[in-house]
Amino acid sequence: MQIMIEAVHPTELTQLVTLSRKTFAATFETENNRDDIARYLDEQLTETKLKQELANPNSEFYFAKVNEKVVGYLKLNVATAQTERDYPMALEIQRIYVLNTYQKIGIGKQLMAWAVQRATQLNKPLIWLGGVWEHNLSAQRFYAQAGLFELLNIFLPLAIVSKRIGL
Numbered sequence: 001m002q003i004m005i006e007a008v009h010p011t012e013l014t015q016l017v018t019l020s021r022k023t024f025a026a027t028f029e030t031e032n033n034r035d036d037i038a039r040y041l042d043e044q045l046t047e048t049k050l051k052q053e054l055a056n057p058n059s060e061f062y063f064a065k066v067n068e069k070v071v072g073y074l075k076l077n078v079a080t081a082q083t084e085r086d087y088p089m090a091l092e093i094q095r096i097y098v099l100n101t102y103q104k105i106g107i108g109k110q111l112m113a114w115a116v117q118r119a120t121q122l123n124k125p126l127i128w129l130g131g132v133w134e135h136n137l138s139a140q141r142f143y144a145q146a147g148l149f150e151l152l153n154i155f156l157p158l159a160i161v162s163k164r165i166g167l
Helices: 010-031 034-044 047-055 107-121 137-145 158-164
Strands: 003-007 059-066 069-077 090-098 126-129
Touching (some): 003 107, 010 034, 059 107, 090 107
Antiparallel strands (some): 059 069
């Protein structure tokens, strides 16, 4: 199985919206109120909102593809696009989502490796993620393997993350 990581283009906005909404709902619907999930989807993962995020020069979106099928995505932020703006030397991993049927086969690890590669290319010696939902134990384990467990606004040197994911 070949996993390809490709930049999301503005012409793929509809596909990004669909995937974002589907993966978010699948991740959070079992432990949350359906009305809350629907409200979040309707406020944060809309075509208008994602179009703005995609157009931001300080944000990057990437699709993970298996046999040309989009099965996950990654969102990276630098500079003013970061959810915490005081860290110009860091790259933020804001989102990594993979369809449930494609989890646990290395796609998340490939997306994490891509994030590390981009941090290196952008001369960002620190990498961080804003947080992981407390009830998402699978995501916590995934990020722990990369050395990012329970790092709410705490930064890790890129070399440590690279080593933890086998780069």
